[in-house]
Amino acid sequence: MIQQFVRSAKATSVLAALVVTAPSFAASPSEQAPISVGDAAIPDEHVTSFTLDNGLQVVVLPDRRAPVVTQMIYYKVGGADEAPGESGVAHFLEHLMFKGTKTHPEGEFSQKVAEIGGQENAFTTDDYTGYYQQVPSDALEMVMSYEADRMSNLVLTDEVVLPERDVIQEERRMRVGNEPGAKLSEIVQGTLFLNSPYGTPVIGWPEEIASLTREDAIRFYDKYYTPSNAVLLIAGDVSVDEVRALAEKTYGQIAERAEVGPRLRPQEPEPIAERSVTLRDERVTQPSFQTNYLVPSATTGEPGEAEALDILADILGGGTTSRLYRDLIIDKGIAASAGAYYSGAALDDTRLVLYGSPRGDASLDEVEAAVRAEVARLVEDGITEDELERSKNRVRKGVIYLRDSQTAMARRFATALATGRTIEDVEKWPERIEAVTIEDVNRAARTYLKPERSVTGYLLPAEESRAAADGANLADPAQRSEAGGDRDGAPSQTKPSVAASSDVRVDGEGTSGGL
DSSP: OOOEEEOSSSSOOGGGGGOSSSOOOOOOSSOOOOOOGGGGOOOSSOOEEEEOTTSOEEEEEEOOSSSEEEEEEEESOOGGGSOTTOTTHHHHHHHHTTSOBSSSOTTHHHHHHHHTTOEEEEEEESSOEEEEEEEEGGGHHHHHHHHHHHHHOBOOOHHHHHHHHHHHHHHHIIIIITOHHHHHHHHHHHHHOSSSGGGSOTTOOHHHHHHOOHHHHHHHHHHHOSGGGEEEEEEESOOHHHHHHHHHHTGGGOOOOOOOOOOOOOOOOOOOSOEEEEEEETTOOSOEEEEEEEEOOTTTSOTTHHHHHHHHHHHHHSSTTSHHIIIIIIISOOEEEEEEEEOOOOSSOEEEEEEEEEOTTOOHHHHHHHHHHHHHHHHHHOOOHHHHHHHHHHHHHHHHHHTTOHHHHHHHHHHHHHTTOOHHHHHTHHHHHHTOOHHHHHHHHHHHOOGGGEEEEEEEETTSOTGGGGGOOOOOGGGSOBSSOOOOOOOOSSOOOOOSEEEEEEOTTOOSSOO
């Protein structure tokens, strides 16, 4: 369920295409010969992990195809770990990490990376905060030295903190205030996650961003930006011995500053009522809807559940061969978009999302009814062996394509380690997908695609009547923000102010079957 804000002001972001939201199963519409799971094995060389004396976990992924190396440092803290009333502080600190240290002035690190043609960026999600650089392999020691330096020597004064707070407030106005879909996403998230901190936007509520201080940022930094709460991942043209020596020389000199302890968060109770929210805005020209189901993540699910949910989302709406695409877009021709995705990479329970928008003379009512009918049919009749095999084959190909990107592979491992999983979990994922059966997928559909587990959001033009809301819309999930921190969602200590007309209604205990 991870959403994130990626810094767009710092170099060109390789990670922009690697957002951890929907699994990209839908590769090619053509169904080729099945690929064996052995062909989809992840690393070319063995992935190695070791831990420094100060508790920092270091993971090395050798990739010698080019003299390039990627450094990623993930801190196991995100928007969902913030104290009540301090929403946005994780994202705020991410910005402030570029403001200079005791030994290096603001901008020097970024300038050094740019001078050698490298790339860098940073991002904040619900569950972790990440920083990365991709540079020529002979510059690895340089970027490791700079990154280690700001882990322990960050300098913050009101002269840099207060203007950056203004920058974040403007960022929120641009990315949320000016985007009806993002505003609705906050309401939908807050309605789905009533108790979980995933209901609070990563970028923060406006009133709480405005009250963040230098002291808040320093307190957050001192508590969470400590070696034992981080994962360092080095991928590329390197050896384990080289990385070990450099890690000891740079990060190994940092003293442990805090005992973070276990990540104990409020959990979402079992839902009992189907819910819907509607937002009308004069800027909306294309109505759409999105239904979010509360489901387990790869971390919280029972063995095999996350894999079954992956396959389920793919068969329903993962690409051009999916049920929703074929029925609504090809056969009926009533939808401009229709699909599904599962956000499995999360520390706590997460979402499976269905979405659609009408085409031509079709109404949103028609599109939503067709989606509901397709879901009801799947729940009632189940999937076929052919659908299961096609989906598995797309997963196999997806894993192979993933190996083409050094940063994608690095991020895959780093995300898993930052959300309670292991290297083995990543390496064995193709095998676990292979083990999914028809009954596993059917059971997941019957268990989780229940109305009472869902929130449906509708995004409508301002002139739409209130009655039309019962067949209206929400922004396409692909537009869920990814810059500076967007997990924009729900009531926190301070109620958000929602611009534009919106209403929330609870539809009782829900009805059987369908969405």
